[in-house]
Amino acid sequence: MSADGNGNRGTNEPTGGHPADKHPKPEFPQQEQTHPGDTEAMEPRPDHGERTYRGSGRLADRRTLITGGDSGIGRAVALAYAREGADVAFSHLPEEENEARETTRLVEDAGRRAVAVPCDIREEAECRRLVERTVREFGRIDVLVNNAAFQMAQSGGIDDISTEQFDRVVRTNLYGMFWVTKLALAHIPQGGCVINSTSVQAYQPKPYLLDYAMTKGGIVTFTQGLAQNLAERGIRVNAVAPGPVWTPLIPSTLPDTSEFGAKSLLQRPAQPAEMAPGYVFLASDDANYVTAEVLNATGGTPLP
Numbered sequence: 001m002s003a004d005g006n007g008n009r010g011t012n013e014p015t016g017g018h019p020a021d022k023h024p025k026p027e028f029p030q031q032e033q034t035h036p037g038d039t040e041a042m043e044p045r046p047d048h049g050e051r052t053y054r055g056s057g058r059l060a061d062r063r064t065l066i067t068g069g070d071s072g073i074g075r076a077v078a079l080a081y082a083r084e085g086a087d088v089a090f091s092h093l094p095e096e097e098n099e100a101r102e103t104t105r106l107v108e109d110a111g112r113r114a115v116a117v118p119c120d121i122r123e124e125a126e127c128r129r130l131v132e133r134t135v136r137e138f139g140r141i142d143v144l145v146n147n148a149a150f151q152m153a154q155s156g157g158i159d160d161i162s163t164e165q166f167d168r169v170v171r172t173n174l175y176g177m178f179w180v181t182k183l184a185l186a187h188i189p190q191g192g193c194v195i196n197s198t199s200v201q202a203y204q205p206k207p208y209l210l211d212y213a214m215t216k217g218g219i220v221t222f223t224q225g226l227a228q229n230l231a232e233r234g235i236r237v238n239a240v241a242p243g244p245v246w247t248p249l250i251p252s253t254l255p256d257t258s259e260f261g262a263k264s265l266l267q268r269p270a271q272p273a274e275m276a277p278g279y280v281f282l283a284s285d286d287a288n289y290v291t292a293e294v295l296n297a298t299g300g301t302p303l304p
Contacts, residue, residue, distance in 0.1 A: 037248025072247030265300020
């Protein structure tokens with residue numbers, strides 16, 4: 001049993017419909033958590049597509065690796081990939097073991113293999129261990145999704161960002177992505193792809209997320225540069241730029257959750273399930289002629 005996005009208990013069998021239908025301008029009571037946050041404690045609980053995502057074999061027998069796949073967007077992508085026919089390895093922080101077990105269950109309930117790897121991608125050796133474990137289990141990596149990220153809001157902007165925080169943000173969001181990608185490339189065959197999670201913050205940075213926004217801008221540049229680097233090897237590189245998405249990162253890193261996403265054109269944040277189709281498209285054969293692109297999923301905020 002699991003919770004749908006309305007906090008109701010139910011099975012994981014997809015039943016159709018669309019997550020937006022279940023979340024029309026929902027109310028988000030003020031809530032706070034310690035990082036990295038807990039999905040089960042969120043109100044309303046995020047919708048990862050447990051009852052809505054239906055696969056159609058678009059990623060049949062692909063071997064995939066997702067960083068930060070235990071919750072939020074990462075869990076939604078893992079679920080969608082599994083229901084599209086892919087095996088899924090994913091990283092998670094050691095303290096996110098409970099979250100990782102739920103992602104594992106969702107993948108296995110879809111009839112696919114799940115490999116959960118506790119590791120901190122801020123360390124190069126941990127990135128190496130993650131890639132080696134994935135290759136040992138799967139033999140190759142057809143799709144790499146660099147999704148893991150850290151943010152922490154500071155109302156005073158640069159004056160309040162400590163060196164310790166800056167180091168954690170940059171090492172998680174940039175160093176980890178760089179190391180995992182570099183190590184994985186030896187195991188990504190022609191026709192494979194890399195998908196990076198950037199953000200609306202890359203283009204419209206908020207001062208209270210200055211360090212996070214800086215790294216997300218770097219991810220856009222990395223994506224477009226690496227795509228040129230790997231084109232001759234037949235490996236595509238793209239990114240998804242989400243707007244506000246209701247994940248455990250929000251109540252554990254932002255001081256005000258009650259108005260989160262209300263200023264988007266759609267007047268609400270997205271559910272993680274609403275991000276997953278973009279990652280499926282970019283990983284599928286439907287996107288064979290798509291590389292160096294950023295897919296914007298911002299709820300109506302125009303981006304370049």
